[in-house]
Each structure stands twice: as structure tokens, then as C-alpha cells.
Amino acid sequence: EAQVTQNPRYLITVTGKKLTVTCSQNMNHEYMSWYRQDPGLGLRQIYYSMNVEVTDKGDVPEGYKVSRKEKRNFPLILESPSPNQTSLYFCASSPHGNNYGYTFGSGTRLTVV
Amino acid sequence: KNQVEQSPQSLIILEGKNCTLQCNYTVSPFSNLRWYKQDTGRGPVSLTIMTFSENTKSNGRYTATLDADTKQSSLHITASQLSDSASYICVVANSGYSTLTFGKGTMLLVSP
Numbered sequence: 001e002a003q004v005t006q007n008p009r010y011l012i013t014v015t016g017k018k019l020t021v022t023c024s025q026n027m028n029h030e031y032m033s034w035y036r037q038d039p040g041l042g043l044r045q046i047y048y049s050m051n052v053e054v055t056d057k058g059d060v061p062e063g064y065k066v067s068r069k070e071k072r073n074f075p076l077i078l079e080s081p082s083p084n085q086t087s088l089y090f091c092a093s094s095p096h097g098n099n100y101g102y103t104f105g106s107g108t109r110l111t112v113v
Numbered sequence: 114k115n116q117v118e119q120s121p122q123s124l125i126i127l128e129g130k131n132c133t134l135q136c137n138y139t140v141s142p143f144s145n146l147r148w149y150k151q152d153t154g155r156g157p158v159s160l161t162i163m164t165f166s167e168n169t170k171s172n173g174r175y176t177a178t179l180d181a182d183t184k185q186s187s188l189h190i191t192a193s194q195l196s197d198s199a200s201y202i203c204v205v206a207n208s209g210y211s212t213l214t215f216g217k218g219t220m221l222l223v224s225p
Contacts, residue, residue, distance in 0.1 A: 004156075042202070042217040043157075090156050101147065102213075104156030 002027045006091050006105035013081055013112055021076045021108050023091030031094040032074040033058070033102075034066065036087040043090065049074055050097065081112040115140040117216035119203050125222045130193055134219045136186040136203030144206040148177050148188045151200045151218070160188070160201075193223045 004025045013019055025032065033048040035058075045058030049068040063085055065077040074093075078085060091105040117138045126132050138146070145164045149157035161170045161177040163186075169178050174191045190197055203216040 040217065043215040045213070088154070092156075101159045101162050102157075104149075104158070106156050107154060109154070 002103065004091055004093050004103050004105040006089075006108050008108060009106065011108060011110050013110070015082055015112055016080050019078050019081060019110075021078075021089060021091075021110070023074045023076065023105060024072050025074075025091075025093040025103070026072065027093060027095070027103065028071065029093035029095050029103075030071070031097050032068065033092050033094075034064070034074070034076050035090045035092065036060065036085075037090065037107075038087050046076070046089075081110075083112050086110060086112050115205070115207065115212065115214040117203055117205050117214045119201075119216035119219050121219060122217075123220040123222070125224055126193055128193060128195060128223050128225050131189065131191050132193060132221065134188045134190075134201050134203075134221070136188070136216055138184050138186070138203070138205045138214070140184075140205040140207050140214050142208045143181065143184075144208045146177075146179055146186050147204045147206070148175070148186075149202040149204060151202055153199070157202055190221075193221075195223050195225060197221060198223045 007022045030051050034046040035043045037043045044060045047066040049055045089108045092102040094100045094102045120135045147162045148160040151157040160175050163170050163179045176189045179186045200218040200220050202218045205214045
């Protein structure tokens with residue numbers, strides 16, 4: 001089944017403790033992206049990647065890192081999480097940028113205390 | 114600044130009734146417009162995607178329209194079902210790789 005898989009689904013952590021949210025897609029998509037969703041704000045882009053080893057900042061990149069060492073994986077790294085990063089995170093992929101529909105993962109609900 | 118405005122913010126309808134959700138955008142240059150359905154706590158799922166030359170597209174009981182001249186789109190849901198209760202998000206893509214502009218969504222509740 002074609003899908004975008006995120007892990008974990010839920011995560012509670014403490015301020016300052018590094019964490020990684022994984023994202024993997026099995027559709028050979030070139031484009032991958034991370035979003036966060038907060039009440040009243042809608043989905044906002046954190047980082048995106050047009051292909052392997054090519055990443056760029058979205059609208060709200062502060063406090064996050066990403067890497068794209070292989071086509072299928074696009075992990076989101078929080079080096080020193082803070083409470084304002086408590087949010088619902090989604091990974092998405094697309095065959096080739098904006099001209100195609102996106103497939104979203106099921107989401108990761110992160111709470112930083 | 115690229116913007117997508119959706120209305121209403123929320124809507125309650127009775128099961129079996131029809132409804133229409135609105136989306137106005139100011140994204141340029143325009144590439145395509147998508148409607149997504151998002152169940153609470155889940156990832157958005159694509160309903161329709163329309164390019165500049167398309168003015169209507171259907172997906173089962175969902176019909177989207179696009180007026181590129183007035184920069185407006187609508188999503189019409191026919192014979193609503195309880196499972197239609199969700200947030201409906203309008204997303205506009207500009208030409209290129211990176212930029213999608215998301216609306217804040219319309220929260221639809223279908224009541225028995």
C-alpha cells in the first residue's frame with residue numbers, strides 16, 4: 001500500500017531532550033515536506049526537500065533540523081525541544097513538487113513539558 | 114502576500130442535507146487548487162485537485178468548482194453522511210516546488 005509512515009504517533013518529552021520524528025514513504029517520491037498544525041493557525045511548513053541531499057526552509061524552521069540522505073526517509077530533528085514546539089506534526093510527500101497531489105502521514109502529536 | 118481564506122469557519126448540518134464550503138485566494142502565480150478532508154487528529158486526505166483550466170471536478174459526493182478569474186473555489190457536499198464530519202482544507206499551490214498556501218479549514222459537523 002502506498003503510504004507515508006510517521007513514527008511515533010504520540011510523544012511526550014521534556015524541554016531540552018533531543019528527539020527525532022521519522023518519516024518514510026514507499027512511493028519513490030522526490031519531494032517531501034514537514035508541517036506543523038496548531039489550533040487556529042492551520043498547517044505551516046517547517047522544511048521541505050526536493051530530492052536527496054536537497055533541503056530548504058519553510059515558513060517556520062526555527063528550532064528544527066532535517067536531513068535527506070536517502071529518497072524514502074525524511075526525519076525531523078528537534079535538537080533542544082521547547083514547550084512552544086508542542087504541536088501536531090505531519091510529513092507529506094509528492095512525486096515532484098507542487099504540480100501533484102500530496103500524500104500525508106497520519107501525524108505525530110508531540111507534547112514538550 | 115499569498116493568502117487563502119475559507120468560510121464558514123464551522124458549520125453544522127443535518128444528515129442527508131447538502132452544503133457548500135467557500136475558498137477565496139490571492140496566490141500568484143497560480144498552479145493548482147486542492148481540497149483536503151482531515152479527520153480529527155489524522156492526516157489530510159486529498160479530495161480534488163484542479164488546475165487553471167478546470168472549473169469543476171467531482172469525487173463521489175464531493176464536487177469542487179474553481180473560478181480562476183475571481184479567485185474563488187467552492188466544495189459542494191451532496192447528501193451528507195455522518196462520516197463527512199471533518200475539517201475541510203483549501204490549499205493553493207503556486208508554480209514551483211515549495212509553496213503551498215493553506216486555508217485554516219472549515220469544520221463540518223453532520224448531525225443525525
